[in-house]
Amino acid sequence: MAGALTWILAAMSWQNLLAGFLGVVLGVIFGALPGFTAAMGVAVLMPFTFGLSPTTGLMLLAGIFCGAIYGGSISAILIGTPGTPSAAATVIDGFEMARKGQAADALREAIVASYIGGTFSAICLAFIAPPLARFALKFGPPEYLLLAIFGLTIIASIAAKSLLKGIIAGVLGLILGAVGMDPLLAYPRWTFGIPSLVSGVGLVPALIGLFSIPQVLSMVGDPETRIKEYSGKVSGRRWPTFKELKEFSPIYLRSSLIGLFIGALPGAGGSIAAFLGYNEAKRFSKHPEKFGTGIREGVAAAEAANNAVTGGALITMLTLGVPGDSVTAIMMGALLVHGLRPGNELFTASAHVIYPFLVGLIIVNLMMLLVGIYAAPYAARVTKTPVSMLAPIIVALCVMGAYAVNNDIMDVWVMLFFGVVGYLLKCGGYITIPIVLGVILGPILESNLTRLLTITQGQNILMYVLSRPISVVLLLMIIASLAWPVIQLRSVTARRIAEVAD
Amino acid sequence: MGSSNIDIMSSLSLLAFAGLLYILSGDFPHAAAGYPHALLGLLAGLAIIQLATAIVRRKRQALSSKAPASGDNRAAAPKGLPARVLLTGVSIIGYVALIPVLGYAVSTLVFLLGLMWLLNPKHSVLWVYAGVAVASTVVLYISFGRFLSVWLPKGILF
Known part of the structure; x- marks a missing residue:
């Protein structure tokens, strides 16, 4: 108990709070600039952390990380271009809300959901990091392959109006x-x-091109597609009501869990988490047909998931020394520069550094909420x-x-x-998502299909996949994801028939 | 243009795209060609399904006296003023082509002022556009070029 209080007080030193705040502000700016990712922000400012204490330096970097992931939603909502790849799913409903004149509502929803997702993952990082990290490492080529296929099944729900084109x-x-x-x-x-092009099509240029250029051309070509002016007052309602929070709590929780878990998987990333969170929110919704038309649930689902990735990505890096993405890889470099070795030792020998940082991560998310x-x-x-x-x-x-x-x-x-x-x-008439x-x-x-084929040379691939419990679960999730739109369509049709009969 | 015709055109374009990429993958080693060839086959198959569906739909529309058909799955295409879209598209391409020649700062200034003026050619707002173009260029140049250490392309001026 005394130890916990010491860590909280250490996290709340003015140097740490200032570093966290600066990190959040800079991160939000980096994230809001299309093309400038969280990884680039962390890389640019990492040299400045060398002269700081380890906890202060880590709080600065964590502030940039969390702030940038949230900041991506600002340009996604306001100009229909995701500031970071993680905000790609936020465009779907966020920009539609802006076009309806609800830009401030969408931005408020994005920051609240980001805060909840980020804080949830930071708390999980403090309490369940080691077992989750061990579970994440059980993911092999078949699991990653099935996860990618599961991600692709989102097309079935996003392109429901024209499945073939989707x-x-x-x-x-x-x-x-x-x-x-x-x-x-x-x-x-x-x-x-x-x-x-040898290293592949750059995701960031592709995303910017797919979202921004068609949007700009539509904007200049068709007055109807222009963004409706935000008519709200700057002094208007800033905070969500308790009723709104309660209503969206299942979405926040579901998306936060998805984001936390996807974040803990090395190489998966915030964009996949956001799309999965969005898809699950749509699937569990009582009015899935409204998704994509500009509703707050869509923004909440995507943003809670992508910010929950922040804590998830730090789990494998801090506990096992396996960075989940480029941001945590750079942060791991900062740890090593300060003489801290990721792993169990970090939570024992360097507890005076890492626990205040974990408390600081929660504080950084609170700062992000206030700034947003x-x-x-x-x-x-x-x-x-x-x-x-x-x-x-x-x-x-x-x-x-x-x-x-580059x-x-x-x-x-x-x-x-x-x-x-x-x-x-x-x-x-095609959609770009x-x-x-x-x-x-x-x-x-x-890459995982290739690895799987290499591993199972001469074996029955299906039997190999079915022999792995996580793969079986993922396989069932894929089947459910594909079957769900059909079930939903049948239930809507049955409801309409019943209404007509009445 | 009706949605059936758009679908026919897009299906043919997709088939041509798949065919072109298939030809360009002729020298790929067997192990590197399997996955892309499977995807190209899938794309061609889907394009053929879309083409057949669109042709059937167009025939039905032709037979029916109603045009366009009520069940027409019309694309949510931007209706647009082609001249403004074309102008903007050409300006963007010209801007990117000019960057290595004039440098980032000058080409951005020229592009911003030029496109703003082309989209709303009113003399009364020209000075506002000039101010916004200069301010935007300076902010972009300083924030990216100086603060974020992006190596901006230099041209004949600076």
Whole structure:
């Protein structure tokens, strides 16, 4: 008890609080800039932590990490372009809300959900990190393969209006995800001699292109697609009501659990967590048909899941020394620079550093909530900007964002290619989210399929997969995910028939 | 253009895309070609299904006196003013092409001012556009180029 109090007091030193606050503010700005990811923000500021105490340095980096994951939702909601890949699912309902003049409500929902997801995962990190990390490491190639397939089944619910077009867009995404070196022979496929394509299509330029360019072209081409001005007052209601929190609590909890678990899986990431959280919220909703039309549930589900990834990603890094993503890999570097070795030793010999940091992670999420809540009405004023000014500025920002990933102009051309493809597909009635899913999940799917085929040479693959309990669970989840839209459609039809009969 | 025609055109484009990529993958080693070929086959199959569905739908529409059919699955395509869309598209491509020549700062300034003016050519707001373009360029240049250490392309001026 005395130890816990010491850690709380240590976390609340003015240096730690200042570092956490600065990290959050900078993180939100980084995240809101399309193309500037959490990893880039952490990498830029990591050298500044070398002169700080380990806990203060870690709080600065954690502030950037959490702030950037939330910040991605700001541009996703206001201009329909996710600031970070994690916010791709937030665009679906967030931007629709902005178009209806509810930008501030969407931003408030995003920050509340982000706070709940982030805090939930930070608490879990403090209490259940070791067993969850051990469980996450049981994921092998069959489990990752099935997880990728499970992720792709989201297309069935997202593209419910035109399933065929949704599947076509998903396959297009998988094909674009196959550009670059193949996982077995490292043979460069469809790279056309362009060096930057050897490592595959850049996710950030692809995302910026798919979301922003079609949006800008629609914005200038069709007055009806313009964002409706946010008419709320800056001094209006900032906090959600208790009733709203209670109503959304199942969504927050479900998405937070998904985000925590996906975050703990090395290589999975916030974008997958957000899409899975969104899909599950839609599946459990009493009105799934409203998802995608601009409802708060959609924003809450995606944002709670992607911010819950922050604690999940730190679990495997801190307990096992296995960084789950690029951000935690950079943070692990910061730990090592300070002479801290991830693993059990970190929680015993370096308890005076790591436990105040875990408390600090909860405080950082609280700071993020305060920054987000008070900044949201001001940020929503972006929608008051005339299209003739907003559209060129979005383009300039996107060009910079795509370029900044690798300081390579070729990434900007990749962004434009995806922009043109996205616009043409939009004209043809296709939606772009399945392409994003394909580009994200394609490499995971192919590399793990290749590994599985290598492992099971001469064996029955199905029997091998069925011999693994986690794989069986994932397989059942895939079947349920595919069957659910059919069951839902039948129940809606039955309800309508009953209504007509009455 | 009706949605059936859009679907026919998009299906044919997808088939052509799949065919082109298949030809371009001719020299892939067997182990590296299996996965992409499976995906290309799947894409071609789906495009053929969409093509057949669209042709049947168009025939039904032709037979029916109602046009377009009530059950038409019309695409949510942007209706748009093609001239403005085309102008914006060409401006964006021109902007990216100019960056290595003029440098990031100059080309961004030219692009911002030019496109703002093209989208709303009123003399009364030109000075506002000029101010916004200069301010945006300076903020982007300083925040990315200086603070975030992005190596911005330099051109003939700076």
